[in-house]
Amino acid sequence: MGRIQLKQVQKKFGDVEVIPPLDLEIDDGEFVVFVGPSGCGKSTLLRLIAGLEDATAGHIEIDGDDATMLPPAKRGLAMVFQSYALYPHMSVRKNIAFPMRMAKIPQDEQNRRIEAAAKALNLTDYLDRRPGQLSGGQRQRVAIGRAIVREPAAFLFDEPLSNLDAALRVGMRMEISELHKKLATTMVYVTHDQVEAMTMADKIVVLQAGVIEQVGSPLELYRAPRNLFVAGFIGSPKMNLIDGPEAAKHNAQTIGIRPEHIDVSTTEGAWQGTVGVAEHLGSDTFIHIHGIPGCDPMTVRAGGEVLVNHGDTVYLTPRAEQIHRFDAQGLRIG
Amino acid sequence: MVRAVTTQRKALNTAIAWTVGLLIFFPILWTILTSFKTEAQAIADPPIFLFFDWTLENYAVVQERSNYMRFLWNSVFIAGGSTILGVIIAVPAAWSMAFVPSKRTKDILLWMLSTKMLPAVGVLYPIYLIFIKLGILDSRIGLTVVLMLINLPIIVWMLYTYFKEIPGEILEAARMDGASLRNEILYVLTPMAIPGIASTLLLNFILAWNEAFWTLNLTAAQAAPLTAFIASYSSPEGLFFAKLSAASTMAIAPILILGWFSQKQLVRGLTFGAVK
Secondary structure (H helix, E strand, C coil): CCCEEEEEEEEEECCEEEEEEEEEEECCCCEEEEECCCCCCHHHHHHHHHCCCCCCEEEEEECCEECCCCCHHHCCEEEECCCCCCCCCCCHHHHHHHHHHHCCCCHHHHHHHHHHHHHHCCCHHHCCCCHHHCCHHHHHHHHHHHHHCCCCCEEEEECCCCCCCHHHHHHHHHHHHHHHHHHCCEEEEEECCHHHHHHHCCEEEEEECCEEEEEECHHHHHHCCCEHHHHHHCCCCCCEEEECHHHHCCCCCEEEECHHHEEEECCCCCEEEEEEEEEECCCEEEEEEECCCCCCCEEEEEECCCCCCCCCEEEEEECHHHCEEECCCCEEEC | CCCCCCHHHHHHHHHHHHHHHHHHHHHHHHHHHHCCCCHHHHCCCCCCCCCCCCCCHHHHHHHHHCCHHHHHHHHHHHHHHHHHHHHHHHHHHHHHHHHCCCCCHHHHHHHHHHHHHCCHHHHHHHHHHHHHHHCCCCCHHHHHHHHHHHHHHHHHHHHHHHHHCCCHHHHHHHHHCCCCHHHHHHHHHHHHCHHHHHHHHHHHHHHHHHCCHHHHHCCCCCCCCHHHHHHCCCHHHCCCHHHHHHHHHHHHHHHHHHHHHCHHHHHHHHCCCCCC
């Protein structure tokens, strides 16, 4: 079981309120991702759940029991840190065994779990090495192994992939997702990378300045962002936001249209602009277009075969049903 | 870019370094040489450097007159005991200062260090009276405790600087892994800080070994360490330079040998963790 509830949880560092009182529910077995820009309080929120920081006010419940005052060791949660935080003086085997040693689990049971974790994480050949002799990806796997063997109520991940190179990151992303499918244990995952959030999460929590901007499934957030912040944060490349007369036509202060929801033509369309930079990725082309009133530059995603050059005149047409409307407060209309 | 250093320049630097090194070492060397001379040769004018009749007579006399082994054992007991006791107290203190600092932590550290600036003689009288009241004058235990307290600020400071180098996330990981505070310090922090703790132990052992003010003032016959052993050969006996030198050599030999074999650790200790 791993149901986590935050009730009016608040965190202050001195006089600075990092997290104003907030409520959040994480269901058993869910993969929840906290996402937001640096300094938005997502790591602090995770550390509050872990017990590494004390809440200034409010309650944290784990499986219905009040855990607000419990030390980290007593909460039954396991954490994977950004820096891996392996014990450098212990072998991989001892690192993985450490939480079981602390829990005084019998030696043969410890060995069984170590072997199983090592097999699942491809670490069998490395059990007698020290962390210093492993690559970044292997270290991350050891950190995950150390978390798995505890059989925790929930896993907490604090930006676990940000120290890895791009290729490895994609691989580890898949491994963690698969692990979640296999274990069906609650996972709370912190990242600033919205691609990680979109690809891994059952539920995304978007944070800004300690405030939850929106909670929902990846596609809910993509299809119906609650406000301008979420609209700009979720989706890659970012949603185009248009102010002024063009927005007024749709009875809105601001309208948003995603790059993939705009059709490009060289002959006719709603808006006329000139091509700035075109990024050819092979599968797609991202074209940055200047001269559209209220939005400069506008980014458009076109097919990989589209050939346009700097300075060409193009015409753009947004798909009407994909236009997002926002009011003067930046909140979604309709 | 690495600065180019000419061979000439290197040779010059080496010569200067050796000269300075020998100048500093000369008094010790002279003491050792004198310990092998007769009393007459020891005070000869002009001084005799190497060409004299080498003799072990002074060592024989010193050993016959006073029991070297007893003084040595007292030194080992007092220096070792005070160092170990100090580290046992300082590890948790430095842990809390390094990992759960409060607003006043920096002030406390400075205040602790400032006690080292007080002239020791300023508190001699009260401490002497306390020792009499407690009946621990001229006891190894009493001296061990006093030397521990005197060196404690340095031990805490050194351990604090070493602990600061250990990433806090590793200790947090230990907490998440279910380690109690005791286990966190015992199984994670201490093993990771072994090099730092070793140099702290070493430096404080040497400081305690060489400490003369308290050892001379608070001991008589029973608990007197090697510092008192040397002192017993100075003023009251008149000018017996050769015997005094023999006693000094015997007193410093153990620590000199220890220092020689642990130079690397010692340098790290003396630079207070600043140089890795």
